[in-house]
Amino acid sequence: xxxxxxxxxxxxxxxxxxxxxxxxxxxxxxxxxxxxxxxxxxxxxxxxxxxxxxxxxxxxxxxxxxxxxxxxxxxxxxxxxxxxxxxxxxxxxxxxxxxxxxxxxxxxxxxxxxxxxxxxxxxxxxxxxxxxxxxxxxxxxxxxxxxxxxxxxxxxxxxxxxxxxxxxxxxxxxxxxxxxxxxxxxxxxxxxxxxxxxxxxxxxxxxxxxxxxxxxxxxxxx
Amino acid sequence: xxxxxxxxxxxxxxxxxxxxxxxxxxxxxxxxxxxxxxxxxxxxxxxxxxxxxxxxxxxxxxxxxxxxxxxxxxxxxxxxxxxxxxxxxxxxxxxxxxxxxxxxxxxxxxxxxxxxxxxxxxxxxxxxxxxxxxxxxxxxxxxxxxxxxxxxxxxxxxxxxxxxxxxxxxxxxxxxxxxxxxxxxxxxxxxxxxxxxxxxxxxxxxxxxxxxxxxxxxxxxxxxxxxxxxxxxxxxxxxxxxxxxxxxxxxxxxxxxxxxxxxxxxxxxxxxxxxxxxxxxxxxxxxxxxxxxxxxxxxxxxxxxxxxxxxxxxxxxxxxxxxxxxxxxxxxxxxxxxxxxxxxxxxxxxxxxxxxxxxxxxxxxxxxxxxxxxxxxxxxxxxxxxxxxxxxxxxxxxxxxxxxxxxxxxxxxxxxxxxxxxxxxxxxxxxxxxxxxxxxxxxxxxxxxxxxxxxxxxxxxxxxxxxxxxxxxxxxxxxxxxxxxxxxxxxxxxxxxxxxxxxxxxxxxxxxxxxxxxxxxxxxxxxxxxxxxxxxxxxxxxxxxxxxxxxxxxxxxxxxxxxxxxxxxxxxxxxxxxxxxxxxxxxxxxxxxxxxxxxxxxxxxxxxxxxxxxxxxxxxxxxxxxxxxxxxxxxxxxxxxxxxxxxxxxxxxxxxxxxxxxxxxxxxxxxxxxxxxxxxxxxxxxxxxxxxxxxxxxxxxxxxxxxxxxxxxxxxxxxxxxxxxxxxxxxxxxxxxxx
Numbered sequence: 023x024x025x026x027x028x029x030x031x032x033x034x035x036x037x038x039x040x041x042x043x044x045x046x047x048x049x050x051x052x053x054x055x056x057x058x059x060x061x062x063x064x065x066x067x068x069x070x071x072x073x074x075x076x077x078x079x080x081x082x083x084x085x086x087x088x089x090x091x092x093x094x095x096x097x098x099x100x101x102x103x104x105x106x107x108x109x110x111x112x113x114x115x116x117x118x119x120x121x122x123x124x125x126x127x128x129x130x131x132x133x134x135x136x137x138x139x140x141x142x143x144x145x146x147x148x149x150x151x152x153x154x155x156x157x158x159x160x161x162x163x164x165x166x167x168x169x170x171x172x173x174x175x176x177x178x179x180x181x182x183x184x185x186x187x188x189x190x191x192x193x194x195x196x197x198x199x200x201x202x203x204x205x206x207x208x209x210x211x212x213x214x215x216x217x218x219x220x221x222x223x224x225x226x227x228x229x230x231x232x233x234x235x236x237x238x239x240x241x242x243x244x
Numbered sequence: 245x246x247x248x249x250x251x252x253x254x255x256x257x258x259x260x261x262x263x264x265x266x267x268x269x270x271x272x273x274x275x276x277x278x279x280x281x282x283x284x285x286x287x288x289x290x291x292x293x294x295x296x297x298x299x300x301x302x303x304x305x306x307x308x309x310x311x312x313x314x315x316x317x318x319x320x321x322x323x324x325x326x327x328x329x330x331x332x333x334x335x336x337x338x339x340x341x342x343x344x345x346x347x348x349x350x351x352x353x354x355x356x357x358x359x360x361x362x363x364x365x366x367x368x369x370x371x372x373x374x375x376x377x378x379x380x381x382x383x384x385x386x387x388x389x390x391x392x393x394x395x396x397x398x399x400x401x402x403x404x405x406x407x408x409x410x411x412x413x414x415x416x417x418x419x420x421x422x423x424x425x426x427x428x429x430x431x432x433x434x435x436x437x438x439x440x441x442x443x444x445x446x447x448x449x450x451x452x453x454x455x456x457x458x459x460x461x462x463x464x465x466x467x468x469x470x471x472x473x474x475x476x477x478x479x480x481x482x483x484x485x486x487x488x489x490x491x492x493x494x495x496x497x498x499x500x501x502x503x504x505x506x507x508x509x510x511x512x513x514x515x516x517x518x519x520x521x522x523x524x525x526x527x528x529x530x531x532x533x534x535x536x537x538x539x540x541x542x543x544x545x546x547x548x549x550x551x552x553x554x555x556x557x558x559x560x561x562x563x564x565x566x567x568x569x570x571x572x573x574x575x576x577x578x579x580x581x582x583x584x585x586x587x588x589x590x591x592x593x594x595x596x597x598x599x600x601x602x603x604x605x606x607x608x609x610x611x612x613x614x615x616x617x618x619x620x621x622x623x624x625x626x627x628x629x630x631x632x633x634x635x636x637x638x639x640x641x642x643x644x645x646x647x648x649x650x651x652x653x654x655x656x657x658x659x660x661x662x663x664x665x666x667x668x669x670x671x672x673x674x675x676x677x678x679x680x681x682x683x684x685x686x687x688x689x690x691x692x693x694x695x696x697x698x699x700x701x702x703x704x705x706x707x708x709x710x711x712x713x714x715x716x717x718x719x720x721x722x723x724x725x726x727x728x729x730x731x732x733x734x735x736x737x738x739x740x741x742x743x744x745x746x747x748x749x750x751x752x753x754x755x756x757x758x759x760x761x762x763x764x765x766x767x768x769x770x771x772x773x774x775x776x777x778x779x780x781x782x783x784x785x786x787x788x789x790x791x792x793x794x795x796x797x798x799x800x801x802x803x804x805x806x807x808x809x810x811x812x813x814x815x816x817x818x819x820x821x822x823x824x825x826x827x828x829x830x831x832x833x834x835x836x837x838x839x840x841x842x843x844x845x846x847x848x849x850x851x852x853x854x855x856x857x858x859x860x861x862x863x864x865x866x867x868x869x870x871x872x873x874x875x876x877x878x879x880x881x882x883x884x885x886x887x888x889x890x891x892x893x894x895x896x897x898x899x900x901x902x903x904x905x906x907x908x909x910x911x912x913x914x915x916x917x918x919x920x921x922x923x924x925x926x927x928x929x930x931x932x933x934x935x936x937x938x939x940x941x942x943x944x945x946x947x948x949x950x951x952x953x954x955x956x957x958x959x960x961x962x963x964x965x966x967x968x969x970x971x972x973x974x975x976x977x978x979x980x981x982x983x
Contacts, residue, residue: 038364108363111363111364111365112361112362112363112364114364115350115351115352115354115364116347116348116349116350116351116352116748117348117349117350117351117703117704117716117943118361118362118704118943119942119943119945120361121347123347123351128347132345134277134281135280135281136281137318138318138319139311139318139319140317140318140319140320140338140341140342141335141338141339141341141342141876142339142341142342142345142875142876145342145875145876147347147875148342148345148346148347149345149346149347149349149747149748150316150345150747152273152277153273155314155316156273156276156277159270159276160271163270172749172750174747192271196271199271199272200271203272203273203274204273
């Protein structure tokens with residue numbers, strides 16, 4: 023599977039996507055392909071003798087980079103759409119103690135400008151920071167409509183779609199620059215998921231894999 | 245290149261051609277920030293716009309201008325022409341704008357799950373479910389079983405009242421009902437309107453009972469006070485606490501809380517005895533003086549000294565100073581402070597404030613108590629804005645508390661009747677009732693007993709947390725507001741115009757929410773207009789120009805009031821000032837405590853040895869509990885330890901408490917721990933806490949469990965005959981927990 027496609031699948035999963043998008047992303051073969059793409063260092067060691075083609079939950083795997091294989095196994099257990107959307111309706115919205123909205127600005131200083139005269143300019147954890155402004159600028163500069171326009175321009179889903187376009191079309195250094203500057207907050211986001219939704223093992227695993235996958239992309243492009 | 249929609253599906257299908265991206269911009273964030281900074285240094289950045297607006301941090305709504313650069317908030321500047329701000333904004337005004345970008349903002353309408361958690365739903369689902377339930381409740385239990393409680397901002401006032409009245413219910417309550425319900429009712433029964441305006445700028449002697457401009461609301465009020473002090477006005481602060489306005493005062497009188505009435509009765513005694521009152525006013529413009537004057541004989545300064553803790557000579561001197569100042573001596577009107585809603589004698593205290601001003605004959609005199617008429621909106625086209633049919637049923641609560649005005653109502657009655665099973669549904673618009681109006685436990689019981697509770701707000705307040713549905717409103721800077729008429733010597737109209745695009749697409753302006761609810765509830769015919777149409781119509785009805793209002797932010801209505809010194813016609817049944825209230829005389833069979841003439845009523849509770857009265861008050865950086873989610877304002881709190889409880893120094897010493905010690909404050913209802921501020925600046929019979937803290941909503945992280953809450957200590961009670969919650973009839977003990 024091409025990286026840009028894999029990034030598009032990731033993008034679907036951090037928002038309250040509709041059922042059609044969910045099915046597209048998690049359909050069996052697509053999902054297998056996705057896992058192979060985003061967990062490139064996972065190697066299947068053996069399969070039980072009676073394993074059917076449709077049941078690979080009992081695979082034995084190892085990660086050739088000695089990384090944790092737990093995330094891989096967790097991601098194989100795809101929740102139903104109903105379970106996913108119930109989760110998303112409680113966690114992917116703002117204003118709740120369980121909110122884990124994947125928006126970059128919430129992990130950044132609001133404004134780097136010395137001129138901003140609002141009382142909260144140097145606070146972190148506010149929507150619509152300079153990083154959102156930059157993304158808005160980039161979408162406009164590249165003449166692209168914001169993919170998920172009901173979400174902030176610096177929502178992870180929008181960032182990943184933009185990255186997917188860079189991966190397809192831009193220079194190697196641009197890809198790395200974008201990952202370094204606009205996606206380096208993901209470890210902090212992972213911490214937030216652990217704080218506020220520690221039972222969301224599937225999402226935790228997905229985010230761990232995403233972080234590692236971005237590193238892979240950089241290493242591949244460099 | 246054509247703009248194109250990138251969708252995951254199109255990428256999977258490979259239908260998007262691989263088009264080379266022509267980078268016309270700066271990909272690197274750091275490089276982009278640098279180039280932006282250079283552009284800002286070189287010249288005014290592109291896209292700066294200025295919008296006339298009003299603050300939303302408290303009910304004053306001071307006028308301001310909102311500067312926006314590239315669609316983002318840049319700065320806020322007070323409107324110099326606005327009478328409340330006069331070019332300044334208080335800390336709340338600056339800090340509360342953060343709510344626009346706050347992580348704690350609600351971003352979607354929500355429904356409560358069985359386990360108490362919330363899930364996002366669509367607006368269509370929200371409207372349908374609420375509408376169906378509401379129609380069912382009204383059909384089964386009548387419109388009187390439904391109520392709405394609103395913060396009295398213009399949109400809240402108009403749309404909330406219209407909504408509830410269109411359902412056939414009179415049960416419209418505002419936050420004012422707990423802020424100054426006793427005061428407003430007491431004033432109304434004496435001089436016919438619910439407030440007056442002390443002419444501080446021209447007074448020779450002005451007495452403040454508990455109210456502190458420097459701890460409160462409007463920058464212009466604090467400035468007026470500072471100017472008056474500069475001019476040599478005698479400013480007397482009567483307050484158990486040496487509040488922040490006392491720096492301007494000539495005298496601080498640390499009265500025992502709840503006894504202002506005794507002080508006022510004694511002042512009245514001296515004014516009458518020493519013949520320092522305005523005989524002409526009393527003779528020609530009042531009724532009931534002859535009935536009341538003999539009763540004043542018992543209220544000597546010596547009598548009052550025992551009760552108030554103030555030396556008799558001090559009381560006598562104060563009375564004589566006022567009497568000598570005559571028309572330019574005034575008792576300031578207050579708002580919440582000492583008798584807005586605090587004691588079982590608050591209503592009576594308000595009556596006596598009005599009576600002292602009447603004895604001074606200062607109504608509508610320079611330096612006195614101004615009764616300035618407030619303009620009313622002109623008539624609107626009834627085909628576009630149809631009138632709501634008249635409601636014949638009485639607002640719930642007025643039968644039990646007949647001295648309250650129907651305009652105010654008694655807001656805690658909603659919880660009381662809900663507990664009885666008589667109130668079935670309640671809507672809350674920007675109202676944190678459970679935290680601010682009455683004991684939270686009683687409110688929680690009431691809310692849990694109701695069949696439908698709906699909250700419209702921008703954040704998950706403690707009240708929202710208990711509701712069945714929480715409807716996410718956009719922030720005040722993202723919407724158009726109805727214009728506000730400002731009273732005073734020069735009536736004005738101000739406006740708030742939309743400054744920012746809505747950031748969270750699933751949030752809506754309050755007016756649109758009400759329209760949606762109305763349509764779903766079968767009363768949509770009364771809401772067939774947009775807010776743009778309504779604003780234009782209201783502005784036009786005052787013969788003002790909306791474009792000019794949008795540019796200047798505030799416009800004058802008519803000519804300035806210039807009737808100083810002219811005889812006053814009071815809006816009372818007798819058209820005169822009523823020392824003996826004809827309203828009370830006409831309903832003595834319903835009275836539990838009050839009689840037509842003003843008499844001493846003690847506070848309901850009195851601290852014994854080892855106990856304190858718990859009193860609460862404001863700080864200038866917060867508005868009730870609304871602003872404790874704002875990090876910038878809470879940083880100030882934390883830096884200056886503003887959450888601490890004030891303990892009188894002598895009592896602290898007895899209890900072994902030093903500055904910064906952790907103490908436990910307890911009564912039969914609640915116990916909480918907080919750090920102590922030991923001070924000489926407090927009457928020894930009480931302890932004081934700021935009423936903003938002790939948040940119990942884990943959704944609002946900044947204020948969560950920081951400091952102790954006030955209302956948890958307050959018994960759920962109603963002032964006899966009047967209804968407000970008597971928030972200072974609270975006795976506590978204090979003990980040291982740790983250093």
